[in-house]
Structure formats: C-alpha cells, structure tokens
Amino acid sequence: MIDKKLDALRERLRQLESVVVCYSGGLDSGFTLAVAHEQLGHHAVGLTAAGPALAPRERDDAIAFARQIGADHEMVDAGEIGVADYVANGPDRCFHCKSALYVAAERYRQQRGFRHVINGTNLDDLGDYRPGLEAAKRANIVSPLVDVGFTKSEVREAARLLGLRLWDKPAAACLASRIPYGTAVTSKRLSQIAGFEAELRDLGFRVVRVRHHDTIARIEVGEDELAAMADPTTRQRVHDAGKRYGFSYVTLDLGAYRVGSHNEVLDGRRLRTVT
Known part of the structure; x- marks a missing residue:
C-alpha cells in the first residue's frame, strides 16, 4: 500500500517538473523535499522562512537535514513580523503568516524560473482549524501529499521506509x-x-x-x-x-x-x- 502511494507521489512530482518546496524542517515538508530531490534533483529546492517564529534549533535541524539528503536549500525572511494582522494574533494569524511565506516563495520561484511552489500539507491537516490552508489555496500552492492521499501516519511510514532520520520527529508548529x-x-x-x-x-x-x-x-x-x-x-x-x-x-x-x-x-x- 505505502509503496504504491510513494510511486504515485514520485509520479506527481515528476509531473510538476520543477518545484520550490516550502520547507520548515518538520516531517511533512522534509519528506516532501526528500522525495522531490530524489525525483527532480536540482529542479527542486527547499525554501525555509527563517523569521523569529522558527526556533533556532528547528532552523539548524532544517539546514542539517537538507544537507544530509543533498538537497538544494535556501533561507528567506518572509517578513511576517512586520505584518500588522499577524502581530495582532487573531484566530486568522496563520493565514497572514502563510500568506507572507507564499509571497516570498512565489517571488523566489519567479526569480529562479521554477514552475511550482509546493508544501507538505497532508490529508490529516484538513481537519483542525487551519487558516493557513486558505492562504495556500489563494496562492495556488500545490499540495502533492494531499493529491495522492497521504495521511500523517503514512508520511511517517514512508519516511521510515526511505531511511529518513526525521520519520519519528514530533510535530513542531511555529512558535x-x-x-x-x-x-x-x-x-x-x-x-x-x-x-x-x-x-x-x-x-x-x-x-x-x-x-x-x-x-x-x-x-x-x-x-x-x-x-x-x-x-x-x-x-x-x-x-x-x-x-x-x-x-x-x-x-x-x-x-x-x-x-x-x-x-x-x-x-x-x-x-x-x-x-
């Protein structure tokens, strides 16, 4: 079962041809980056928003994992701390944070000539209240894990199968x-x-x-x-x-x-x- 989903994910990523992966260093985005790198090589790059809401330990781990798998990786400042609606911290805070990230990712995509911006959203993320999903929809972000039907537990299983060290990494939402x-x-x-x-x-x-x-x-x-x-x-x-x-x-x-x-x-x- 998991082998078939992995094959479907690989095919989906090949269809996208070149991608900027919004990569936080967590399991879902790390797994997505690893498979994208496996299939697309230098036509895939991980992009990490290194603002104050990313814990220093998470930033360092994101850098180390990308280096370990040989993936191209860039850090950007999405500038969310300068967005008044984000700082105000209403229930839609995540929408404003993700919107800033996706603006930065789209700018990077255009400058470097990549075809798509993608994220690591999986099926289980569609349940809890997550305004960031609306930001992704408005920005036309591709979610390949959703496209091929990966749940969180299946992401862990597939990451373990691929020998990725973050397969059992606990969830780590932004600060x-x-x-x-x-x-x-x-x-x-x-x-x-x-x-x-x-x-x-x-x-x-x-x-x-x-x-x-x-x-x-x-x-x-x-x-x-x-x-x-x-x-x-x-x-x-x-x-x-x-x-x-x-x-x-x-x-x-x-x-x-x-x-x-x-x-x-x-x-x-x-x-x-x-x-």
Whole structure:
C-alpha cells in the first residue's frame, strides 16, 4: 500500500517538473523535499522562512537535514513580523503568516524560473482549524501529499521506509502558535518560548509546548512524559529555567500535549466571549 502511494507521489512530482518546496524542517515538508530531490534533483529546492517564529534549533535541524539528503536549500525572511494582522494574533494569524511565506516563495520561484511552489500539507491537516490552508489555496500552492492521499501516519511510514532520520520527529508548529489569540506576537515573546522549550528538550522531553500567558508559562508535554515532571530535581530545573526566561509562574497542563490547544477557546472561528 505505502509503496504504491510513494510511486504515485514520485509520479506527481515528476509531473510538476520543477518545484520550490516550502520547507520548515518538520516531517511533512522534509519528506516532501526528500522525495522531490530524489525525483527532480536540482529542479527542486527547499525554501525555509527563517523569521523569529522558527526556533533556532528547528532552523539548524532544517539546514542539517537538507544537507544530509543533498538537497538544494535556501533561507528567506518572509517578513511576517512586520505584518500588522499577524502581530495582532487573531484566530486568522496563520493565514497572514502563510500568506507572507507564499509571497516570498512565489517571488523566489519567479526569480529562479521554477514552475511550482509546493508544501507538505497532508490529508490529516484538513481537519483542525487551519487558516493557513486558505492562504495556500489563494496562492495556488500545490499540495502533492494531499493529491495522492497521504495521511500523517503514512508520511511517517514512508519516511521510515526511505531511511529518513526525521520519520519519528514530533510535530513542531511555529512558535507563534504558543501565544494565545489576542496577545501580540513579538520577538521577545517568541524568544522566551524558544529558549524555555530548548531547555526542556535538553532535560529529555521530546514533545514540548510552552504556552505563553503573559507572566505564566503553561507547559504541555507528551502524556507519557507527565510523570517525569513529578521528579523533584526535574521539577526544580524546569521551574528555574522558566524563571530565567522571564516567567513569574511555571505551570504544567495536566491535559498533556494536544494539537491546537489554543483553538479550544474558539467558537467556530471566533474567540468565545463571556457575557
């Protein structure tokens, strides 16, 4: 089954002839870049938006993976931090961020003579509230994983089959997704989140989100990692790290990590109001 889908993906990418891959360094876009490079060689390039919402560790890993597979790779500043609607951080923040990325990618495509801009969206991404999908639609971005019917689990399986080291990499949404809707996205807040999350990973936590609530850090870790937070030494080190990054209170979300937890405050696509 997975072999047939891989063959279909390879054929789809050959049909596109030359592509700019919007590449964050995560599993989906990394897998897409790897197969595009396999099929198209120098007619495929990964393009990474290296703004403040990309954690330094993720940026470095994106560079290292592209180098490992031999793919062409470029970094650009999409300038989203200068977009007022992105900074305002409404429920449509992702639309404005992705729109800035796709403008930069389209500019790059035209300058370098590539035929298409593509992304790593898979079928499972079509479920949760993701305004970035609308940005992709408006920008005529091609989603080859969707075209041939890849789910997230199938992307992992195929990446493992190809021997790609990121096959089991946890999801890593941009840092702005850690800031509640209505709280401005600033370089300072993004830096706080990036630094604190890096220290938590150094402590051995694989699935980590630091949700920024002004003076409060609400930490989400994988359900199987919750118990590790109860260790007195670990708890103290986590607390001290949070203080170093400017948080007055460091809390643990007992609900554990879940995709889009900030979306839980939405009523449809709007913020819930209390009367």
